[in-house]
Amino acid sequence: MKKFLVALLGVLLILSGCQSQAGNSAEKPNEKVDVKPPDRDLVKDGLPAFNEEVASLPKTDLEIWLAADYANEKPIQDAIKEFKTIYPNISVKTVGIEWGEMTNKVKLAVSSGAVPDMAHNHAFAFGAQGLAEPLDDLWNGWGEEDQFLPGGIEDVTWKGAKYGVPLDINTLIYLYNKKAFDEAGIKEAPKTLDELTEVSKKLTNKDKGQFGFVTNASGWSFFGNVVAEGTNILKFDGDNATANLNDPIVVETMKKYTDLALVHKSSPVPPPQERQTDHPVAMFGTGRAASFISGPWDIARIKDEFPDAYKNLATAVIPASERGSVLGGGSLFVPKGSKNQVASFELMKWFVSDKYSIRLAKEMGRHPVKEHQYNDEFFNDPLLKPYIETLKYAQPYKLEAYPEANDAWGKALRSVFDGADVEKTLDNAQEVAEKAIKNAK
């Protein structure tokens, strides 16, 4: 026993020795590293130009928090690896965090002072809540704002200030089974919500348990329909936002959309879970539904998981009287309090460079934020045409800047699916949203 205790003590002493050594090496933030410009032309390779300011930084340790389904993907890790070979003075530690958890984690990090140097979500929402550093000076120094799609810039902008760099972008389209359409004698995809109702009714076969369409109860996704009908749930007068949840067009759109399931029975009632993305694609992929609304990521998913359904897959813009949809995707930002803004911003530039943005699209189905990157032949895929068309008019979901209003909007849609009156429900949601916007700090 004694021998064991002595051995254990020995091991602990050795380990504590290792610990203090590791600590010492990490605690040399001002150590100077001689960084020389590379022999090759980085710009020719589709990368940002060599940045003298970053090269002159002392030894810097970056901790970056990326969404869990990005953090360990090859394009991201390869970009970090190459970045570190050009800037050996910068080390990067990547942490994967669930998308929905990012807000809480960043809030706690900012309030405790132990902040990461980069985080991944919707930069504007974090800027609005005082959780992100404004990066306008770095943007001005970069001078490439005009290369970005306007929607991408909107995802990082709050009240005129830019809080991050958009990483990828997406929007929603109408996905349908062209074989089912042919068999029902339907020549083309529906162009309005009324046409969608008629087409979905035709495609519904109760005996076979097949539906013409799959609705979903996501407030974010339904906002796409609202935009496509030519209105918005938030109105902006300069920097001042006002809630517009009970706008007559919103009321009518929600009524028609939910009626697809509740009145016409040409769609199943969406499941009650918060995550709404799995149900429609599963219904479509298994042949239980002929159409649904989703993003380009589901094209890749149908190809991988439901190859038979992929053979008959066709896409179109969302059926609506106007054009556009919700603008999704994500952006990178520097949480409030981080001292490594320059290095962090440079790494963001690398992630959205031509070399790695196209890889993000091809390997991960995450589409680029720079307009010229859509000239790549990868985007000649006819299934992506309606997506690229919709991107031009897509609008970001700014309600996310007001969490309570965002919840009221999502809950309103869910309640209508559960049987509540549309008008009354949206009036109540409007009241909550007005209060939330007024109380926002």
Place this chain on the structure above:
Amino acid sequence: MKTETVPSMNIKKAKNNRELHKFKDILGSYLFVLPALSFLFLFSIVPIIYLIWLSFTDYSLPNPAVFIGLENFSRMLEDKLFLKSIFNTLVYTFGSMALGLVFALAIAVLLNRQLKGLRIFKVFYFLPTITSEVITAMIFLWVFDNNLGILNYLLKVLGMENPPAWLLEPTTAMLILIFIGAWRGAAYNTPIFLAALQSVPQSYYEAARLDGANAWKQFIHISLPSITHMLVYSMVMSVIGSFQVVAVVDILTNGGPMDSTMVAIKHIWQQSFEFNYVGYGASLSLVLFPFLLLITWLQLKLSSRKES
């Protein structure tokens, strides 16, 4: 003189030694519990004190907390959803506790009878407890989903045209949550009840049999009173566990339909972290404490009356 002083000195010395030993014993005991007590103090007592302070503040991260007195508590009175969530939690707690304890007791009694083939069952009955709540919820989602779930698929195969939308109806959604809670509770309590039943002296049963008592009477008059202490323990633990339910609700119903399965912890979490009303969230959690205390006290009172 000498002969008198030596014994008295010895007695004094012995007394001193005894006291020293006693002191060392006490000091040793305290030193042994010190690490555990430090952890308890640091990770339970300090957060509780901090929570009490937070409940009197307006605190939204990352801004500093501002003292607002009793404002959070007066706001609570107007929070209809909180009252509803307390009601839902009570329904869930009593439903899952009652059902879970009955299941557990029934299984424990069967296992105690050592019937043939039950040994294999012993391997499986604890599985629900060691399965994570999230996985449990996912399993039941695949069972009860009205479009893609296995239950409705089977009901359709059996000829039912419109099987129920289990998770979309307030009553069935709550019943399913209660059933899952009971399923997990039964798995946790079965070995406890089995151990308690096995500790009841066999001579009691032999005497009862000689007096002509049947199996039911033996269960009511011998088994049940002998394991009352364990029943109370399980009830208290079930109430505390049920009040903390959130993962299953989050995954299966998200508090719906129409807030019919919104439970207290989910509401508190939403207020504190989703809406960033940390101070208000703290005051809501503080209100749960007397609830739990009252229920536990009632249970202990009830059991002590039974035992006496």
